[in-house]
Amino acid sequence: MISYTGEKPLASWRGQERYENDLLDCLTVIFKSGGCAWSACRMCSYRHERYSGLSCDTLLDRLRGQLAWIIDQYKSEDYRMIKIFTSGSFFDPDEVPPAFLTDIAAAFRGKLVIAETRPEYVTRQTLEQFIGGIDDGSWEIPLYCAMGLETSNDLIREKSINKGFRFADFADAAHRAHAAGAGVKAYLLFKPLFLTEGEAMADMQTSIQDVSGHADLISMNPCTVQRNTELEFYWKRGAYRPPYLWSILKILENAPVHITCDPLGGGQKRGPHNCGKCDYDIVKGVRDYSLNADRDLIGALLDIDCGCRKEWEYVLAEERPYCMPLTR
Numbered sequence: 001m002i003s004y005t006g007e008k009p010l011a012s013w014r015g016q017e018r019y020e021n022d023l024l025d026c027l028t029v030i031f032k033s034g035g036c037a038w039s040a041c042r043m044c045s046y047r048h049e050r051y052s053g054l055s056c057d058t059l060l061d062r063l064r065g066q067l068a069w070i071i072d073q074y075k076s077e078d079y080r081m082i083k084i085f086t087s088g089s090f091f092d093p094d095e096v097p098p099a100f101l102t103d104i105a106a107a108f109r110g111k112l113v114i115a116e117t118r119p120e121y122v123t124r125q126t127l128e129q130f131i132g133g134i135d136d137g138s139w140e141i142p143l144y145c146a147m148g149l150e151t152s153n154d155l156i157r158e159k160s161i162n163k164g165f166r167f168a169d170f171a172d173a174a175h176r177a178h179a180a181g182a183g184v185k186a187y188l189l190f191k192p193l194f195l196t197e198g199e200a201m202a203d204m205q206t207s208i209q210d211v212s213g214h215a216d217l218i219s220m221n222p223c224t225v226q227r228n229t230e231l232e233f234y235w236k237r238g239a240y241r242p243p244y245l246w247s248i249l250k251i252l253e254n255a256p257v258h259i260t261c262d263p264l265g266g267g268q269k270r271g272p273h274n275c276g277k278c279d280y281d282i283v284k285g286v287r288d289y290s291l292n293a294d295r296d297l298i299g300a301l302l303d304i305d306c307g308c309r310k311e312w313e314y315v316l317a318e319e320r321p322y323c324m325p326l327t328r
C-alpha cells in the first residue's frame with residue numbers, strides 16, 4: 001500500500017455502540033475525501049472539508065495515507081465495529097475511488113462496518129463486492145449502509161434541508177441494500193430550519209414510525225449550528241433556535257423502537273440546549289440511554305425539576321410558524 005506521509009483523517013475516535021443488546025467497542029473515522037457531490041444541504045459544513053481538483057490517483061494516495069495513519073494509531077483487537085464517514089458519501093465512486101473500498105475491506109475484514117452514503121450510491125454490485133471483502137463470517141450482517149434521510153416528510157426535506165432526494169429514493173436504496181445482504185441505518189435530523197419546536201417534534205415522531213419499516217437501526221441527530229452554513233445565517237439573526245433537550249427526552253420516551261442519539265454540542269448555544277443548569281445531566285443521560293436502552297432513565301430525566309421546563313412547555317403551546325409564500 002502506498003503511504004502518503006503527513007495525511008490523516010479529519011477526525012477519529014474510540015467509543016462504544018449498542019448493537020443487538022450488546023455493547024461493542026467502536027472506532028469512528030471521518031476520512032477527508034473528494035467531497036460531497038450534492039453539497040447543498042442548509043445545515044451542513046462537512047461538505048467544505050474536501051480535497052479539490054485532485055486526480056483520481058492522487059486522491060487515492062491521500063486516502064491511503066489516511067488509512068495507513070489509522071492502522072498505525074489504533075490496534076485492530078481494540079474494536080469490533082467501525083463507523084466510516086467521509087466529507088460526503090463513502091460509496092460515491094467519484095468521491096472515494098473504488099480501489100479504496102477494496103483497501104478498506106481488506107484493512108477491516110471481520111469488523112462490523114457502518115458506512116455513510118447518500119442513497120443514489122447504494123448499488124447492489126458495489127455493496128456485494130464490499131461485503132465480499134469485509135465478511136469473514138463473524139457477523140450475520142457485516143455492513144450497514146447509513147443514510148441521512150433526515151425526515152420521512154418530502155416537503156420538509158426539500159424546503160428545510162434541501163437534501164435533494166425523496167423518501168421513495170431512500171426506501172428504494174434500503175431495498176437494494178437489503179438485497180445485497182447489508183443492513184440499513186437511518187439518520188434523522190431533529191429540528192431543521194423553519195420548523196417550530198412542536199412541528200419538529202411531530203415530524204420526528206412520524207419519521208421514526210415511517211422509517212422503522214425500512215431501517216434496521218435509527219439514530220436521531222439533534223440539529224447543531226455548524227459554521228459557514230445557511231442555518232448559521234438564520235441562527236445569527238435570531239431566526240433559529242436549536243432544539244430543547246426536553247424535546248429529545250420526550251421523543252425518546254415515546255419512540256416505539258430504541259433510537260440512539262448523541263446530542264453533539266449538547267448544552268451549548270449552537271447545540272441542543274435547555275437553560276444551562278440542567279443540560280449536563282440530560283446530555284449525559286441521553287448518551288447513557290443510547291448505550292443501555294433503559295427507558296426508566298429517560299423517565300427520571302423528564303422528572304428533573306428545573307424552571308426551564310415551563311419555558312419549554314410554553315414554547316410548545318405558543319410558538320407559531322412563519323408563513324412563507326407559495327409563489328413568487
Ligand code: SF4
Nearest residue numbers: 036039040041044088
Ligand atoms: S448533509 Fe450530506 S448530502 Fe447534504 S451536503 Fe452535507 S455531506 Fe452532502
Ligand SMILES: [Zn+2]
Nearest residue numbers: 275278306308
Ligand atoms: Zn433547566
